[in-house]
Amino acid sequence: xxxxxxxxxxxxxxxxxxxxxxxxxxxxxxxxxxxxxxxxxxxxxxxxxxxxxxxxxxxxxxxxxxxxxxxxxxxxxxxxxxxxxxxxxxxxxxxxxxxxxxxxxxxxxxxxxxxxxxxxxxxxxxxxxxxxxxxxxxxxxxxxxxxxxxxxxxxxxxxxxxxxxxxxxxxxxxxxxxxxxxxxxxxxxxxxxxxxxxxxxxxxxxxxxxxxxxxxxxxxxxxxxxxxxxxxxxxxxxxxxxxxxxxxxxxxxxxxxxxxxxxxxxxxxxxxxxxxxxxxxxxxxxxxxxxxxxxxxxxxxxxxxxxxxxxxxxxxxxxxxxxxxxxxxxxxxxxxxxxxxxxxxxxxxxxxxxxxxxxxxxxxxxxxxx
Numbered sequence: 001x002x003x004x005x006x007x008x009x010x011x012x013x014x015x016x017x018x019x020x021x022x023x024x025x026x027x028x029x030x031x032x033x034x035x036x037x038x039x040x041x042x043x044x045x046x047x048x049x050x051x052x053x054x055x056x057x058x059x060x061x062x063x064x065x066x067x068x069x070x071x072x073x074x075x076x077x078x079x080x081x082x083x084x085x086x087x088x089x090x091x092x093x094x095x096x097x098x099x100x101x102x103x104x105x106x107x108x109x110x111x112x113x114x115x116x117x118x119x120x121x122x123x124x125x126x127x128x129x130x131x132x133x134x135x136x137x138x139x140x141x142x143x144x145x146x147x148x149x150x151x152x153x154x155x156x157x158x159x160x161x162x163x164x165x166x167x168x169x170x171x172x173x174x175x176x177x178x179x180x181x182x183x184x185x186x187x188x189x190x191x192x193x194x195x196x197x198x199x200x201x202x203x204x205x206x207x208x209x210x211x212x213x214x215x216x217x218x219x220x221x222x223x224x225x226x227x228x229x230x231x232x233x234x235x236x237x238x239x240x241x242x243x244x245x246x247x248x249x250x251x252x253x254x255x256x257x258x259x260x261x262x263x264x265x266x267x268x269x270x271x272x273x274x275x276x277x278x279x280x281x282x283x284x285x286x287x288x289x290x291x292x293x294x295x296x297x298x299x300x301x302x303x304x305x306x307x308x309x310x311x312x313x314x315x316x317x318x319x320x321x322x323x324x325x326x327x328x329x330x331x332x333x334x335x336x337x338x339x340x341x342x343x344x345x346x347x348x349x350x351x352x353x354x355x356x357x358x359x360x361x362x363x364x365x366x367x368x369x370x
Contacts, residue, residue, distance in 0.1 A: 019049075019078060019194075020144050040066070045200055047059045050202075078098065079104075080097045082103060087348045092350075102141060104357075106177055107345060114172050115169055117155050121181045122143055128247045143187060148187060149191050153201075155170065170203075172207045173195065175188065181210050192228060205229070210228055216257060219257075223264045229270065230272050236288075237254075239255075258295060273304055274301055276292065278319035280308070280316075286330060289326075292336075296336060302337045305338060324340050325340065
């Protein structure tokens with residue numbers, strides 16, 4: 001195993017973070033601030049977002065003088081790996097430290113078909129969902145576009161370094177980590193533009209999903225201004241239920257949420273994913289399943305049923321496997337595409353609703369091999 005040294009986070013208050021710039025912005029910086037030609041910006045952009053370069057010295061097709069000037073005026077990596085944990089199911093949880101000592105987590109989930117990264121958009125979360133450990137942190141701050149992108153670049157670079165990959169290892173991105181993505185929409189949108197750029201990582205809109213608890217006005221804007229897939233964290237079938245476990249429902253209830261979902265612009269053949277966390281005795285009855293069928297009637301929908309990942313002190317229990325399957329069968333009989341999702345990384349507190357900067361029982365050192 002070859003150790004990877006910790007990368008110190010860039011202090012973006014002192015140097016401009018190039019990982020958070022679009023190609024147009026980077027081109028303006030290179031031309032106006034450095035007096036270089038535009039093609040240099042494309043070279044730098046590819047190094048950052050295709051090769052996941054960690055510093056300017058890796059950019060061997062740039063002159064030494066330009067690399068020195070870049071290091072004086074700018075930075076690339078805005079995160080440092082603080083901890084790495086490996087699950088028995090091959091999931092890897094990374095805890096990153098920002099330049100101002102905030103801690104965030106991203107989760108890498110490899111499989112035979114795809115290599116997915118679950119990305120965070122905020123340090124903590126303001127939404128207050130009572131079943132989620134991230135909510136116990138409160139909102140510390142929004143992540144910048146560069147900090148969002150850097151999670152992706154960091155993990156890509158780590159896998160390239162460990163395995164000698166010659167191309168972008170990650171295939172799919174899900175914005176379901178710490179924070180509410182649409183609560184940090186401007187930085188999310190910019191990060192998506194960078195990640196989808198053909199000159200950069202070039203992720204397809206088909207391979208990116210953004211999840212929201214239901215910020216109704218921002219869902220409308222998300223539909224107008226982006227082209228990636230939408231997931232709704234629904235988790236209840238009545239306002240009384242949902243308001244108890246998801247305070248956002250007191251502002252935008254289920255009716256308003258379903259109205260914006262019905263109006264959401266969908267590409268041909270695409271569906272909205274509805275995530276439904278099954279909690280024993282809370283929202284997992286046959287009656288809940290039948291109400292869910294009625295709620296989603298007429299909406300191009302796919303339902304991910306997620307057996308609750310139990311968290312200490314929150315008071316909720318996971319639905320049993322047979323109850324989850326019975327719930328799914330009711331949806332399937334009503335011709336709803338429904339799946340009981342496999343939870344990844346439970347043993348390292350990396351599964352849905354568990355991210356809270358705490359070590360799991362299988363916690364290991366930051367230098368574990370990918």
